[in-house]
Every structure is written in structure tokens, then in C-alpha cells.
Amino acid sequence: MSENExxxxxxxIITGTDQPVLxxxxxxxxxxxxxxxxxxxxxxxxxxxxxxxxxxxxxxSVLIKCIVGLLKPxxxxxxxxxxxxxxxxxxxxxxxxxxxxxxxQSGALYDSMTVKQNIEFPLRRIKKGLTEKQIEDKVHEVLxxxxxxxxxxxMPGELSGGMRKRISLARTIAVDPLIMLYDEPxxxxxxxxxxxxxxxxxxxxKKYKTSSVIITHDMKCAEKTANRMMMIKxxxxxxxxxxxxxxxxxxxxxxxxxx
Amino acid sequence: MNKFxxxxxxxxxxxxxxxxxxxxxxxxxxxxxxxxxxxxxxxxFITRIIKETFSGNFEFREFMRQCFQIGYKSLPLxxxxxxxxxxxxxxxxxxxxxDFGAVNLLPSMVSLSLIKxxxxxxxxxxxxxxxxxxxxxxxxxxxxxxxxxxxxxSSINPVKFLLVTRVLAATIMIPLLTLYADALxxxxxxxxxxxxxxxxxxxxxxxxxxxxxxIDLMPAVIKTFFFGxxxxxxxxxxxxxxxxxxxxxxxxxxxxxxxxxxxxxxxxMIAVQITDIITS
Numbered sequence: 001m002s003e004n005e006x007x008x009x010x011x012x013i014i015t016g017t018d019q020p021v022l023x024x025x026x027x028x029x030x031x032x033x034x035x036x037x038x039x040x041x042x043x044x045x046x047x048x049x050x051x052x053x054x055x056x057x058x059x060x061s062v063l064i065k066c067i068v069g070l071l072k073p074x075x076x077x078x079x080x081x082x083x084x085x086x087x088x089x090x091x092x093x094x095x096x097x098x099x100x101x102x103x104x105q106s107g108a109l110y111d112s113m114t115v116k117q118n119i120e121f122p123l124r125r126i127k128k129g130l131t132e133k134q135i136e137d138k139v140h141e142v143l144x145x146x147x148x149x150x151x152x153x154x155m156p157g158e159l160s161g162g163m164r165k166r167i168s169l170a171r172t173i174a175v176d177p178l179i180m181l182y183d184e185p186x187x188x189x190x191x192x193x194x195x196x197x198x199x200x201x202x203x204x205x206k207k208y209k210t211s212s213v214i215i216t217h218d219m220k221c222a223e224k225t226a227n228r229m230m231m232i233k234x235x236x237x238x239x240x241x242x243x244x245x246x247x248x249x250x251x252x253x254x255x256x257x258x259x
Numbered sequence: 260m261n262k263f264x265x266x267x268x269x270x271x272x273x274x275x276x277x278x279x280x281x282x283x284x285x286x287x288x289x290x291x292x293x294x295x296x297x298x299x300x301x302x303x304f305i306t307r308i309i310k311e312t313f314s315g316n317f318e319f320r321e322f323m324r325q326c327f328q329i330g331y332k333s334l335p336l337x338x339x340x341x342x343x344x345x346x347x348x349x350x351x352x353x354x355x356x357x358d359f360g361a362v363n364l365l366p367s368m369v370s371l372s373l374i375k376x377x378x379x380x381x382x383x384x385x386x387x388x389x390x391x392x393x394x395x396x397x398x399x400x401x402x403x404x405x406x407x408x409x410x411x412x413s414s415i416n417p418v419k420f421l422l423v424t425r426v427l428a429a430t431i432m433i434p435l436l437t438l439y440a441d442a443l444x445x446x447x448x449x450x451x452x453x454x455x456x457x458x459x460x461x462x463x464x465x466x467x468x469x470x471x472x473x474i475d476l477m478p479a480v481i482k483t484f485f486f487g488x489x490x491x492x493x494x495x496x497x498x499x500x501x502x503x504x505x506x507x508x509x510x511x512x513x514x515x516x517x518x519x520x521x522x523x524x525x526x527x528m529i530a531v532q533i534t535d536i537i538t539s
């Protein structure tokens with residue numbers, strides 16, 4: 001690395017002093033006879049980035065889908081902003097979801113809408129009091145944040161994988177979420193674009209003061225974005241600790257992710 | 260030397276047969292349970308759509324977009340099929356009517372056939388192929404690519420935005436398409452009548468609509484609303500409940516067409532029976 005290059009670091013968080021914005025206790029989820037999550041517990045503190053590592057099929061995506069109520073856990077509690085997701089009715093759950101941003105692995109952009117319409121779609125429905133001018137300004141603001149103002153009238157089919165992820169991120173942050181959930185944000189992207197997405201995750205953390213759970217198996221993304229890390233293996237928490245502890249670990253299973 | 264043990268052999272055979280029968284019974288029971296689960300799912304799905312339709316915050320822009328997709332974009336197909344049905348019906352019926360000296364009944368026979376049965380059923384079948392499969396494939400692909408999940412996590416009700424608008428648009432546009440197909444069919448019939456004969460446009464239409472009464476038109480129009488609802492519901496149900504993976508998108512589209520076409524015939528049969536009871 002040259003001397004002129006600046007190193008982006010996640011915002012420093014002192015955990016344990018604040019009430020967690022997300023607290024999962026003894027989460028259990030199975031599909032039929034297949035146990036996916038076996039008593040997972042975690043805490044996410046205000047303003048921090050928690051990276052959840054694990055190999056494919058370890059239950060990482062199931063974990064964040066349970067957090068946002070897309071999947072119903074078989075056991076355990078999920079407290080998000082002091083509300084237990086597992087006991088909320090659909091109205092209360094929708095109110096809570098307005099404070100949570102979810103970046104899907106595939107981007108999940110609406111195929112039949114332009115980039116502008118994609119961003120406006122949740123904005124118009126969640127922030128109901130906004131004027132047309134405010135909506136337009138917000139769309140421009142979030143597109144500037146992801147450096148894709150030129151793509152305003154493009155259809156999702158005209159965008160590359162990295163652009164789709166960035167637009168999806170823009171759509172998610174447009175409604176000012178307090179908690180961000182990233183599902184494999186760098187999967188399927190080249191190293192340069194992966195690095196750009198990791199930088200964007202940090203930008204979002206700094207600018208919007210979000211607390212984030214980042215699901216990944218990309219150690220470079222994890223190293224760049226994490227305040228804290230957690231590894232899941234066979235549905236159980238294998239290790240939890242700081243980013244440095246993970247990077248310097250001699251555990252062969254953890255080291256295998258860096259290769 | 261192995262001793263033949265008849266009791267042991269019979270016992271083994273009986274055990275094998277018991278196991279086989281028990282497995283078959285279990286499989287049949289599972290099949291029956293799956294079928295009942297599907298029926299219950301479909302019932303809950305329809306209930307939810309009806310509930311969401313009247314729960315306020317109607318997605319009017321999306322509804323209009325769907326009306327455009329279902330109605331306007333189906334016009335070329337409906338025009339061609341409607342006109343051809345009228346033309347073919349006339350050409351094939353004419354020789355028989357000539358033999359009986361009843362060729363002057365041709366316009367009214369064709370118009371009644373088209374208005375009461377052929378127009379609604381053929382339009383519904385064409386729409387089952389075009390619209391139900393389109394809905395099944397589009398919603399199935401949205402499900403596979405997590406677009407429906409993305410709506411849910413944004414606290415947007417996908418049932419209201421995606422399904423209610425589509426079902427309502429199909430329910431309203433299919434009757435209109437049917438009336439359009441009827442009109443084109445009668446026009447096609449006039450062309451057919453002029454291939455071997457010579458009848459003026461005014462006279463043909465006067466003869467075609469002369470015997471048509473309100474009681475002929477109303478049941479036919481009412482049943483097309485049900486055709487539309489069935490097509491919309493089946494397309495949405497199959498697409499919304501598609502599995503994961505691209506293969507399920509194809510399956511959703513395919514089963515939507517088959518199920519919608521079958522249900523169109525069943526609804527038609529029920530509608531004819533009810534009309535018969537009311538009018539007799």
C-alpha cells in the first residue's frame with residue numbers, strides 16, 4: 001500500500017455500555033428434520049458492524065431472515081429495538097421493518113421498474129408526508145452516495161452485478177433505517193467491486209449512523225467492515241470476538257476463510 | 260443342506276406384503292393430506308385477496324398498469340381469434356343452413372353462439388394462456404429473485420400491490436375483452452357470409468342482433484367476470500406460491516395455464532346450469 005492511500009476503518013464502537021439494538025437469545029430454526037440454527041445468541045450494539053461469518057449452508061441467511069420476520073423461528077427470542085419480533089402481529093412487524101434495511105444477496109431490484117422508481121417505491125410508501133421535490137432530492141442524494149446518479153432511468157436488466165448491489169443499497173438507505181442487514185453483500189463480485197461495496201458499507205455506517213449485521217464468507221469484506229465478528233458452524237456460534245482476534249487466530253477452521 | 264421352512268417363508272412373505280401395504284397406505288395418506296393442504300391454502304389465499312381488496316390504500320397506479328397489460332396488450336390476439344372464430348363458424352354453418360333453407364337465420368345463429376358461449380369461453384381460454392401464464396411466470400420469478408421478500412421487508416404488502424391489482428384487473432378486463440371479441444366475431448361472420456353470398460353490413464347486423472335479448476347477454480357477461488377472477492386468482496396463486504429455483508417458474512406458468520383453463524370450463528358449466536334454472 002502506498003503512503004498516500006488512506007485506510008478506511010469501521011467506526012470505533014465501545015460495546016457493552018449501551019443497550020443492544022438487536023439481541024438474539026437461543027434462536028432455534030429447523031426445516032423438517034434438518035436443524036439449521038441451534039441456540040444462536042448474539043447482540044448488536046448501536047452504531048457497530050457485526051460480521052457473521054460461516055460457510056455456505058451454515059444458516060447465516062436464515063439468521064437474518066428470522067431477524068426481519070421473513071422466517072419464523074422455532075424457538076428463542078429476537079429483540080429488535082426493544083420489540084420481540086417473534087410475538088409481533090403483522091402491523092407491528094411492518095412498523096418495525098420500516099426501521100430495518102435489508103440488502104439482499106441478489107439485490108432484489110424490481111425488474112419492471114427503473115432505478116428511480118425502485119428507490120421511490122419504498123420511499124413513497126414509508127415516508128408518506130414527503131413532497132415530490134423532497135422525494136426527488138432524496139433519490140438524488142442516495143444515488144450520489146453510491147455514485148450512480150447517471151443510472152436514474154436505467155432498468156435493472158441494464159445494470160451490472162455491482163451496480164445492482166449499489167442501487168439496492170441506495171434503495172435501502174433511502175428510508176433512513178436504524179439497522180442494516182447485509183446478506184452476502186460481495187458474493188459474485190470481482191475483488192475491486194467487492195472492495196467498493198465494503199467501502200460503501202462503511203460510508204453508510206458513518207453517514208447514517210446505522211448498526212449493521214453483515215453476513216458474509218468473504219474475509220476481506222469482513223476485515224474491512226467489522227467492529228466485531230462471529231462465526232457460525234453447523235448452526236452453533238463457533239467463535240465470537242474482535243476483528244483482530246479473528247485475523248490473528250491460529251484456528252485452522254477460521255484460517256481457512258482467509259485463503 | 261437347506262431345509263425348506265414353509266412357515267418361515269410364508270411369514271417373511273406376509274411381513275414383506277404388510278410393509279409394502281403399509282408404505283403404500285402411508286404414501287396415499289400423504290397424497291391426500293397434500294391435496295387437502297392445497298385446497299386449504301387456496302381457500303386462505305382467496306380469503307386474503309378479498310380481505311386486502313377492501314382494506315383501503317388501494318394501489319390504483321399499479322391496477323391501471325395491470326389493466327393496460329391485460330386489456331390493451333391482449334387486443335391484437337383477441338382481435339384475430341375473435342374475427343377468425345366468427346368467420347369459420349359462418350363458413351362451416353352456411354352449407355347446413357342452405358340445405359334446410361334457413362340461410363337467413365345465419366346471422367342470428369352466429370351472434371347467439373358467439374355472445375352466449377363461444378366468445379366468453381374462447382376469450383377466457385386465450386387469456387388463460389396469455390395472462391395466467393404471464394402472471395405465474397412473473398410472480399414466480401419475482402419470488403425466486405427475492406423481489407417479493409424485498410417488498411415484505413420494506414413493510415410493503417405484496418398481496419395488495421401485486422395480487423389484488425392483478426386479480427381485479429383480470430376480473431374487469433376479461434369481460435371487456437369478451438365483448439370486443441364478440442363484436443369482432445360478428446364482423447368476421449359478416450365477411451364469411453359475403454364470401455359465398457351477398458349481404459349488406461346493415462342488414463347482417465340487424466339480423467344478428469334482432470333476436471338477441473337482455474337475458475341472452477347478461478348471464479354471458481356475468482360469467483366472464485368469474486372467468487376473469489378465476490384466471491387472475493390461479494395465475495397469482497401459482498406464481499406467488501412458486502418454489503425456489505428457475506424450474507419452479509416454468510412449473511408455475513405451466514400449471515397456471517392448465518388449472519385456469521380447466522376452471523374456466525367448470526365455471527362455464529356451473530354458469531350454464533344456473534342460467535338454465537333461472538330462465539326456465
